[in-house]
Amino acid sequence: MTTTCRALVLIPCYNPGQKVLDTVRAARDVWSPVWVVVDGSTDDSTAALQALAATDPGLRLLILPHNQGKGAAVLHGLDAAAAQGFTHALTLDADGQHPASRIPAFMQAAQQHPEAMILGQPVFDARAPKLRVYGREISNTWVKLETLWIGIADSLFGMRVYPIAPLRQIMHRSRFMRRFDFDPEAVVRLAWAGVRPINLPTPVRYFRAEDGGVSHFRYGRDNLLLTGMHIRLVAGFLWRLPILLARRLRRR
Template identity: 45%
Template sequence: MKLAVVIPVYNHERAIGEVVEKLRELDQPVILVDDGSDPLCAAVLDELAARPGITLTRHAQNQGKGAAVMTGMRLAGELGYTHILQIDSDGQHEIADLPHILALAQAHPDAVIAAYPVYDESVPRSRLYGRYATHVLVWLDTLSLRIKDSMCGLRVYPLAPTLKLIGRAYIGRRMDFDTEILVRLDWAGVPVVNAPVRVSYPIDGVSHYRMLRDNLRMSAMHTRLFVGMVPRVPRLMWRVLNGRASMRRV
């Protein structure tokens, strides 16, 4: 397994340096994707890119988190990496938990290692409880509980099936990306391994979630997934029944 860390960055100049510094302590190569940041953040990214082991690529204009992650995935594939670890640039995820997640990726190279958040007391209650609507819809879309949390921005992707998927299917380019790509990878038969990661809010206090716009975008994404789930019901039910049979044999 040859892995690189992909970080989509949009105006997180106060947090990104510490995130990169901690990742480099783990001796992981880093691909920064500047998603049309303002000059101040762009200058910070230029300084970081001068360090060994860090690659920087840019969008001329902001295209959204999902678009930035997919740009990083494609670049990682071109550079010969087999896996990428996606992590947010705002410093919410506990870097000290990454060795466990990377060990899981080594043990399950064909799987997506999907982190689920373990929050401290800093999490806003609205953010905590608001996630459950998406959880329930994802469990419906997959007819399973295979995906514990589809919204966490920390996970390891095997690039071969993921690049194949984004080459043939529409995936949301913004805040809808994390949920949609994980559901579609599950539909494609890619195993999902769930792993905890500690999450705190925030280092720099910058959130790019726009309540009306992004909630409408999430609603459209859930509609796409439900429509896509309906013709897959027989196959999804077969996975459920076959899984139960396997458990009985064990």
């Protein structure tokens, strides 16, 4: 199926440091428009982004007054994008881990398969923290179960293209998916809604603090958040199981 989709790049950020400027410039080199949702940042990145946007009509800033979480920032951007007629959004982390050079390939896949979600499948280099690389497999295993192995290769990688309408509908019906639980819960609930995944292998680069890298991931807090999320999703999966099984049988 091929149709016209209107897509933007959406970058949520919270105290990202100066690395966000490299991320935004790299994204703007290959795509327009690029929107940045500033999620209540208190560092000096907001002023730098405002200066950049003042000279670039393809860059727009949406500034939230206080930190609300990644999912909340993405939803704010999706609502604004939908109001302007956009149909798809490619989310990109602000910290430079995701290669902006892959944006055209993701957008092309979305153009060819507008009914699908285009998910980055991370390819890690030697600098990637082993705890993060192997630890994510716990969440990935649960997601595969919760979606009956529909084909989601990685549930946590944030570079992906979403069809805006179904994701907004799902998020506005839920009080969850507002913080670090956003990425995995979004793909599970979209899969439940019948949105199929397409995986694109994508290299990942982790930056150390001395290289300007900034991470807000907290192992205890965020793993507890993910645990609660998977408890909710397993409960939802159990009552949806007959529907999911019937859908799988129809696809054979």
